[in-house]
Amino acid sequence: MTIRAVYADNNATTRVAAEVLEAMLPFFKEQFGNPSSMHYLAKPAEQAITKAREQVACLLYADPSEIVFTSCGTESDNAAIRGVLSALPHKKHIITTRVEHPAVRNVCQYLGKNGYRVTELSVDKMGQIDLDELRETLDDDTALVSIMWANNETGVIFPVREIADMVKSRGALLHCDAVQAAGKLPIDLRVVNVDLLSISGHKLHAPKGIGVLYIRKGTYFSPLMIGGHQEKGRRAGTENVPYIVGLGKACELAFEHMEEEQTRVKALRDRLEKELLEKALDASVNGDPANRLPNTTSISFKYIEGEAILLMLSAEGIAASSGSACTSGSLEPSHVLRAMGVPFTRVHGSIRFSLSRYNSDEDITYIVEKMVPTARRLREISPFGRDELYAAK
């Protein structure tokens, strides 16, 4: 029997779409020009960037002039947070949440040690923030609120539109890390009043090493990268033409597949979740089932440990991820699940499956087929709770 390869770790990274790679290749070969040059090779590169900028703007319902290309999502987050703060030097308060990605959380914690007051909003057991807490925390000193659109571990979606209205009414700026949301959820920046928004290419079938920072027209912003005039002075450095082209194409594809993401991919996720909860025993979903990314499920399998599960699944060709301490390299279990108050017994056995449009119905059948005996096998090894669990069946 050959091992099937089922990739279900799309919130970590995605495969590069074939169309994306194809669009990129000419810019490694004959069209290798620098768009700033004054010869015949510059124009095609410049035109390609203009087109890519339009493709990205189209996915976000933004104006192309508001799109700045960066090297990755982390750079976008850093540039947004630090760029706003250095443009508003008289304000010293930042608000964020306890469940942000390290690219935001660690930047804010760093700033907290360097003269800024940082408020981390708590989340409830569904992973949702409390808008009243945000309202009470905002004050005249608040320069920036940085809140993710959707959480990478649980897929929980924050009410960004309401957050934006509240933040704007208090005269603060809003940065939104939309790295997980982009391509999976419709993002309409005509109606959602965020000032800055981060995207990462490799989460939506473009390659690693390319990101976007959306900066709304008129936003106070001071660049992180200083050098040449590229990106209208908002991000210096020679444009990464092939990757920019790839990201543009990936955004165009994401726009075309948005409907599929909300229907077919969501149905796959729902079936996976339902069958695992039924068959793998003593499993529970982490997060807010009603407000989640369509592709993500975080499931805790009680009495067994995440790394062991991942190793077993990996041997069967299944790629997923875990919030367990042993997979983090820091011996600390997921800060997201802990902030939600998920008990230790469930944090260590949490597995995130994140799907994409490249997953099929057969993939789901295969994951369930392998996950159920994996849970059973590890519970046979585990000293906790197994007797009652399987005796009942």
Add this chain to the structure above:
Amino acid sequence: MWDYTDKVKDHFYHPRNVGQIEKPDGVGEEGSLACGDSLRLMFKLDKNGRIAEARFQTFGCGSAIASASALTEMIIGKTLEEAEKITNQDIADYLGGLPVEKMHCSVMGREALEAAIANSRGEDVEALRARKGHVVCECFGVTDNEIVRVIKENHLKTVEEVTNFTKAGGGCRRCHPQIENLIAGVIGIEQKQEAAQPPGKKMSNIQKIKLIEETLENEIKPMLRADGGDIELIDIEGDRVMVALRGMCSSCPSSQLTLKQYVESKLREFVSEDIIVEEAKP
């Protein structure tokens, strides 16, 4: 991705001696579910006092399962005196090495073995635990004696190394100064121990921090937890104690009241009249 040896993978994917023994001669348990790993080891002796059968159950990652499986193979055929000599490094060597961050899995194996041997000799496991010393790392329940033993056996020099071997210090990091002291003690550096204060005089900072921690743990946390909340000590600066409220407490409108009235009064009662409690801004 951890770099596991083929031997580790073999023992993880095909663990030896999983399960329990009816009427075992020795049973030892180490770790807990809250720590992220846990091991129950049991064995049966033959008429010559050699370990005839050994079995284990593990909740934990790949290397925790592999370490326990390897340990059962290592002890079968040995007398208790021989088995007692096995160190965590022996377990790691048997597996062809473990990633440094995973050395604590081998320590857990050695400690479960120690507990099982004590159990088979009719020694009280609780007494053994008491002999192990007082808990330094509260996140992972690691004692000073355990840390000192690992520092000596493995010639450790930094807190980071101690964390890799025992997990101690890998959580909230509050115990890092204590671990540094233990390392300094082992490698023979004269510690700048403050002379014992005469009674009635001011406490040393270390004494005060310990007392605040104990008061939080024993007097305050049980009360808050009863209401679904929790409290975490963030920092101490002189008499200012910074804490963070967790769980229900963090969203409770009366949290300021809780802090001021309850936490502060308790800390003033048990530690010092001058304590001021503040909510830490995360």
